[in-house]
Amino acid sequence: MSFKNLITGAIAAAAMAGSAFAQDVTVGFVYVGPVGDGGWTYEHNKGRLAVEEHFGDRVKTIYQESVPEGADSERVMTQMALQGADLIFTTSFGYMDPTINVAAKFPNVKFEHATGYKRADNVSTYSARFYEGRAVQGHIAGRMTKTNKIGYIGSFPIPEVIRGINSAYIHAKKVNPDVEFNIVWAYTWFDPAKEADAAKALIEQGADVILQHTDSTAPQAAAEQAGNVVTFGQASDMSEYAPFPRVSSIIDDWAPYYIARTQAVLDGTWTSVDTWDGIGAGMVGIGEISSAVPADVKAEAEALRDALASGEYHAFTGPLNKQDGSAWLADGETADDGTLAGMNFYVEGLTATIPN
Amino acid sequence: MDLGGLNLFVLIASLMVSATPILLAAIGETVVEKAGVLNLGVEGMMITGAVVGFAVAINTGSAPFGFVAAAIAAALLSLTFGFLTQVLLSNQVATGLGLTLVGLGLSALIGKPYEGLKSVVLQPVKIPVLSDIPGFGRMLFSHDPMVYISLIIVAGVWAWLKFTRAGLVLRAVGENHEAAHALGYKVIRIRMLAIMFGGACAGLGGAYISLVRVPQWTEGMTAGAGWIALAIVVFASWKPWRILLGAYLFGGVTVLQLNLQAMGVAIPVEYLSMSPYLITIAVLVFISARGNQNAPAALAKPFHASN
Incomplete structure (x- = not known):
């Protein structure tokens, strides 16, 4: 076996191994502030990290921070959907209409909008009391x-x-x-x-x-x-x-919700819902x-x-x-x-x- | 002087504090642009100054050291912009935007261990006798040293540009770099120094936010102040005293509307908040209608000695 064949073989093996471990689901997060704000976005990002930890290699997460509410956020969501995100959490009230608009263009991508009130077949809303x-x-x-x-x-x-x-x-x-x-x-x-x-x-x-x-x-x-x-x-x-x-x-505390919703996408049981939990639910x-x-x-x-x-x-x-x-x-x-x-x-x- | 519960002296005192970061950044950028360079990286240099100033102040226990370090760090960062645009002749607009992105990312990285920590802050100094004057004492003579330093920098830049030979040369470089070059002036060296001065001022402005105005480190805490500084330079048509006016106007409107709200006065906040921008647009329309924008003629144009 020549050196060249060996290399080719190694690359092929690596590619196969790669595909075997490929993520089942990619989850995107759109943040209104930086992850280090010490408040709102910081907690959403903690939820994202909890998703990564819970699912390990099965789930890949991507995020974009400091996204202005309005037209810019539409661009970011579109980008995420094109990158192959299966589930996108948009974590500020002002992303409501952009989320609905982008969701209409990507019917196979699930969206979850925090603190809003507009839903669609592929858009859920969630908020805390x-x-x-x-x-x-x-x-x-x-x-x-x-x-x-x-x-x-x-x-x-x-x-x-x-x-x-x-x-x-x-x-x-x-x-x-x-x-x-x-x-x-x-x-x-x-x-x-x-x-x-x-x-x-x-x-x-x-x-x-x-x-x-x-x-x-x-x-x-x-x-x-x-x-x-x-x-x-x-x-x-x-x-x-x-x-x-x-x-x-x-x-x-968004972590349990983010994990549950990601699980639903993995299981194929995701449907559009309206979640509003308070102190009782944690x-x-x-x-x-x-x-x-x-x-x-x-x-x-x-x-x-x-x-x-x-x-x-x-x-x-x-x-x-x-x-x-x-x-x-x-x-x-x-x-x-x-x-x-x-x-x-x-x-x-x-x-x-x-x-x- | 009370206007319906609003203490005018206190209001002016707080607007001076609120305006100091953008004033410092804007006066630095004025010198850069007067030399014919457009550096859109003010935001990135400010946030770098904010994080470095905070980190150094914590580690040395001295706020003044923090300010010095912030100025040096931001000047060094601006030097990368200078090298790319002046030596490698990269596009100034794109490089400046890149500098902002680098600054925001770099500061988040440096700042990670400093989130939630508390630093020594720059204390106000009461100027003896003068600070005891009723009203005016609180308004003008009870600030921290950086407020006075920022005013001294404005006066210094004005006098330097107007009365000194070096200031004349810098303006010549900004108006027509080929002519300046033909006369034997080192265009690139002068521009590099101007860029570094601009960086140092922006760094001081950033450190003022993290060491006096807030005082803490939070990622992305300049939140667009650098862009306002850039707007003020245009608003002021590159004139130092108008920079002061512009910065206090922008800072003043912010503080005024917050205070009016806190007093319970029902005001249309949106209009008040947008008023400095509307005034900027009005000023631009006015000066371009007159046909004299006062912008340095060689602004953002690349220079190479072979031309």
Whole structure:
């Protein structure tokens, strides 16, 4: 056997071995921020890594980070589909229409859009009931504030964020009738400098608790510098700022969902579904309530968490009025998912108006 | 001075802090463009400065060292751009975009071990006597040293370009590199130095974000500040004092709208946020209608001594 034959044989063998170990499924992820944001995208990427670890060689994952919402994301998704992705997770609200558009062009590729409400035969939606975590945060915030002013950094005025504001307000108000919410819209998911500026502006106005619905840890750093300001980790534990200013957190745990959906594609059982899980199912976690919180407040917050998890208490339970004073939920009535999914109003007591 | 709960002095003080990163980056880029080079890699140099400044500040325990290291690192990075565009004559637009991508990737790599860590921050210095003036003391004389250094750099660049022979030569290179070459000026050497100055300034601007404004390291934390700096250079029609105006305008609008929101004033945030860009477009339309854009004539044109 000549040297040339040997080489050819080796290459052929390698190619065969390669095809034997070829991935059954390629899973793509589209991220709105960098994987190192320490918050939202960081947790989605943890979910991706969990998929890789769980399936080993059978699944290949690809991702693209810092993809702007809008036309750019359509290009990225198309690229992924052309690269041979079988399942694509698009992990920001603003990818909703692009996901639907690209999905129509690639009927054999499955898409999963996070936090949106538009579905198709090959597009599922999934989200977590973050508002349950917001209820716990609101409770702690209402009990911890001394100035009775709570600052809230919103990203975009979309139902998910408005739900969070309402839920936090309802539960802060319940334990502290004097509480006021100052809401600042950053119009970005990720811009540490702007998020820090927003936190500083709120602190300047007297807020001593900052809730954030943006993705980076910058507001935590701003609060720490200011001194006496309480914060909560958002999307990720952000425990590097514990025990103070970060006193607790909402943790998104996407890994079980990503593994289950990838398994469904492998098994050929994938269908378009709408998943919305909360604390009970483990998709929303409440990060450790730190030692900076008084023991009785901690116990109340944990009881609230457990009641939400078991389903015995719903975060939106009447009597509740809308901001304009009109009745929304009667005594003991709970909000239905449809209203929650499209929530575009504040509850009674909030003084701000929702920008349109 | 209170305007319906809005303390004007505090507002101006915070807009100066908010504008300093883009001011530093923009004044550096002005010098680069005045020398006839278009470096679109500002964002990449800023983020490199941010991560290197943060890492060095943590390891040495000194924020000033962090700033120095940030300037050096970003200047070195810009040198790769200089080598590619000036010596190998690569396309400046493409190379600049490439520099941004390299900077973003490189910073993510360097920054991995520093995520979630806390660094020493640059503390504000209260200037004796002056900082005690009511209102104005808080507004003008209670900042950290970098705010003053950025203003000194603006004044220095203005004076240097306008009054010194070296500044004249740099402008000549940017207007007509062949004529400058014929007169015996070292076009490439001058441009290399300008590129490095621009890199150093962008690095300082980036470090200001990670060491003062936020202060922490987060991947991608400049979030487009470098592109705003590039817009400001055009907005200012390459004039240093207008760079200051532009940077404070862009920084001011951001801070103003956040503060107005925090006060509960219902304002159309979208319009306020887009206003600096609208003004930039208006300025561009205005100056091109006048037929004098003031752009350096040799901007982004390759130069080779054989031509």
